[in-house]
Amino acid sequence: MSLTPLDIHNREFSRSLRGYNPDEVDEFLDEIIEEFEKLYSDSRELQDRIDALTDQTKSYKAIEGTLQEIMALNQML
Numbered sequence: 001m002s003l004t005p006l007d008i009h010n011r012e013f014s015r016s017l018r019g020y021n022p023d024e025v026d027e028f029l030d031e032i033i034e035e036f037e038k039l040y041s042d043s044r045e046l047q048d049r050i051d052a053l054t055d056q057t058k059s060y061k062a063i064e065g066t067l068q069e070i071m072a073l074n075q076m077l
Contacts, residue, residue: 003036005036005040008029008033009029013025
């Protein structure tokens with residue numbers, strides 16, 4: 001399962017006697033959400049860039065194959 005910033009935001013914890021201070025936990029979760037959102041966004045942008053570069057590489061490899069075929073044909077002539 002992939003964890004998203006919304007998952008962190010919506011997470012509920014049970015309260016118990018002598019448990020953690022709920023305000024401190026909420027504040028810390030807010031900090032985590034903020035940092036996670038940045039990392040999540042960066043990750044998505046980098047994946048998009050990887051996809052674009054992969055497509056571009058495939059295109060260049062196709063061109064390279066065509067050029068190699070042309071060179072081979074020219075050597076035969």
